[in-house]
Amino acid sequence: MSFLQVTLALLDGFKTTFILFAVTLLAAVPLGLLVCLGSKSRIPIVRIITRAFIWVIRGTPLMLQVLVVFYVPGLIFKMPFQSRMAAVIIAFIINYACYFSEIYRGGIESIPKGQYEAGQVLGMTKTQIFFRVVLMQVIKRILPPMSNEIITLVKDTSLARIISVGEVIRSAQDIVSGYALIWPLFYTGVFYLLFNGGLTLLLGWCEKKLSYYNG
Amino acid sequence: MSFLEVSNITKSFGDTEVLKGISFTMERGQVLAIIGSSGSGKTTLLRCLNFLETADGGTIRLGGDTLFDAQNDRRISDSELRARRLRFGLVFQSFNLFPQYSVLRNVTLAKELLLRDEGHLSRAERRRRLDEIDEQARALLKRVGLEAKYANYPCELSGGQQQRVAIARALALNPDILCFDEPTSALDPELTIEVLKVIRGLISSDRTMIVVTHEMNFASSVADHVIFMADGVIEEEGTPEQVFGSPRSPKTRAFLQRPDN
Ligand SMILES: Nc1ncnc2c1ncn2[C@@H]1O[C@H](COP(=O)(O)OP(=O)(O)O)[C@@H](O)[C@H]1O
Ligand SMILES: [Mg+2]
Numbered sequence: 001m002s003f004l005q006v007t008l009a010l011l012d013g014f015k016t017t018f019i020l021f022a023v024t025l026l027a028a029v030p031l032g033l034l035v036c037l038g039s040k041s042r043i044p045i046v047r048i049i050t051r052a053f054i055w056v057i058r059g060t061p062l063m064l065q066v067l068v069v070f071y072v073p074g075l076i077f078k079m080p081f082q083s084r085m086a087a088v089i090i091a092f093i094i095n096y097a098c099y100f101s102e103i104y105r106g107g108i109e110s111i112p113k114g115q116y117e118a119g120q121v122l123g124m125t126k127t128q129i130f131f132r133v134v135l136m137q138v139i140k141r142i143l144p145p146m147s148n149e150i151i152t153l154v155k156d157t158s159l160a161r162i163i164s165v166g167e168v169i170r171s172a173q174d175i176v177s178g179y180a181l182i183w184p185l186f187y188t189g190v191f192y193l194l195f196n197g198g199l200t201l202l203l204g205w206c207e208k209k210l211s212y213y214n215g
Numbered sequence: 216m217s218f219l220e221v222s223n224i225t226k227s228f229g230d231t232e233v234l235k236g237i238s239f240t241m242e243r244g245q246v247l248a249i250i251g252s253s254g255s256g257k258t259t260l261l262r263c264l265n266f267l268e269t270a271d272g273g274t275i276r277l278g279g280d281t282l283f284d285a286q287n288d289r290r291i292s293d294s295e296l297r298a299r300r301l302r303f304g305l306v307f308q309s310f311n312l313f314p315q316y317s318v319l320r321n322v323t324l325a326k327e328l329l330l331r332d333e334g335h336l337s338r339a340e341r342r343r344r345l346d347e348i349d350e351q352a353r354a355l356l357k358r359v360g361l362e363a364k365y366a367n368y369p370c371e372l373s374g375g376q377q378q379r380v381a382i383a384r385a386l387a388l389n390p391d392i393l394c395f396d397e398p399t400s401a402l403d404p405e406l407t408i409e410v411l412k413v414i415r416g417l418i419s420s421d422r423t424m425i426v427v428t429h430e431m432n433f434a435s436s437v438a439d440h441v442i443f444m445a446d447g448v449i450e451e452e453g454t455p456e457q458v459f460g461s462p463r464s465p466k467t468r469a470f471l472q473r474p475d476n
Contacts, residue, residue, distance in 0.1 A: 114311035121265050122325035122388060123301040125293065132324065136315045214370040215314035 001179050006187065013171030014191050016085070020157045020167065024092040025150065031093060032100030039105055057098040063159050066091040070163045088160045092153075099149055107142035108134070140210040147203040151196055216279065218243040218423060219392060224273035226259055233259045234270070235447040241392075241440070244420040248434035248455075249427045251444035252470055257427045260444070261394045264425070265305045266296060277302055277391055294332075304390035308397045310377045312369040312384070319365040322352035322384045355383040359413050375406030379413055386417075393417075395426045431471070435459045443467045
């Protein structure tokens with residue numbers, strides 16, 4: 001297999017990796033906010049259920065969650081997933097929404113009470129206080145831990161192969177076993193490195209954008 | 216009838232009664248200094264006036280309007296609560312500036328947001344009002360001696376400068392009564408002086424102020440009236456001459472004789 005052929009095969013796998021990454025990120029960022037609101041709810045039952053759910057999701061392996069999401073509908077409810085990718089995406093979104101929600105919660109709770117009170121005595125509404133005073137400070141504070149999670153997400157996409165979704169490592173493995181070539185494995189690492197390198201630069205740029213003030 | 220009439224305000228946190236019936240009155244243009252040892256309820260009183268806490272009992276009347284009446288505790292709407300809050304301003308001990316905004320924006324933000332409550336304005340009218348807000352903010356910052364710092368961020372200022380921005384920010388909304396909660400307690404002595412000078416400069420016949428302070432010299436020189444609070448009650452009050460010169464209560468005397476005052 002030529003270098004070009006391997007590249008094309010890996011690129012094809014990486015497309016799946018990328019879609020899984022992007023869809024999970026786009027959905028989990030807002031869904032995490034919803035989970036966060038649930039875990040901060042004033043209604044005890046909502047809060048307890050949300051926190052228990054977060055505890056389960058964070059306390060069990062993502063790989064197990066992928067398997068559960070994929071097999072449970074088919075084996076228990078007789079409604080098997082039509083698309084393996086859909087099962088993986090759902091498991092990933094739930095998992096990452098829970099992780100993000102805890103980061104959001106930490107960020108929101110780290111904002112001093114005085115910021116809310118300053119807004120209140122200046123006659124702002126609750127919504128104005130959240131969007132005009134608190135939000136930007138929260139974003140600045142959660143950006144570093146979010147960056148970590150986002151980089152982790154890129155690597156976690158490799159778990160999709162547990163239910164035979166053809167992401168980049170699976171493509172590589174097919175070449176390794178089919179053509180007895182070892183180097184495509186290292187080449188796969190390069191795909192991850194380049195992609196994570198780009199992400200790191202982008203996230204670093206965002207952090208820099210927000211570093212015009214301290215506090 | 217006085218400009219501000221606070222009567223019989225009570226407030227408990229759980230089992231602790233922090234305010235045990237506070238009553239006082241003020242006239243327009245007066246400066247009231249509130250002194251007392253820490254834990255006596257001074258901050259809680261200011262917070263009740265600014266509706267950051269809801270008092271358990273009592274009434275607050277300002278300029279003839281009943282702003283608060285615990286008896287008549289129908290739930291008020293959010294916008295009504297905001298309108299009442301705007302009658303009072305509050306300068307915090309810890310400044311609480313918005314770190315992500317420039318000094319100028321800290322002063323203009325609340326006023327710009329209030330503009331939205333006025334419903335739809337024509338583009339030209341809106342532009343004119345925003346210019347007005349900007350101009351007023353610049354004038355206020357100049358007044359507190361920060362005309363060189365419009366574009367700076369709070370983290371680039373000294374504590375004294377930050378507190379002066381906070382004062383300008385509170386003034387921008389033109390409250391009927393401006394409250395200060397130990398505005399210099401977080402500051403070094405040199406910075407304290409500049410902030411007290413600014414507060415002193417605000418005194419005028421139509422600016423009414425309540426200053427909680429540990430600066431006894433300042434209190435006795437600027438205040439028209441002094442309240443000494445102890446354990447949630449007004450232990451003693453009167454003119455500065457009376458309270459500082461010939462205190463009647465043993466508690467006041469003990470407090471004033473403490474070396475750290
Ligand atoms: N949110 C609160 N919850 C419980 N206790 C409080 C709260 N705020 C104040 N207190 C208590 O009320 C008392 C008076 O506090 P404060 O009004 O801050 O006094 P001061 O400003 O005179 O030092 C203190 O004993 C304080 O611990
Ligand atoms: Mg206090």
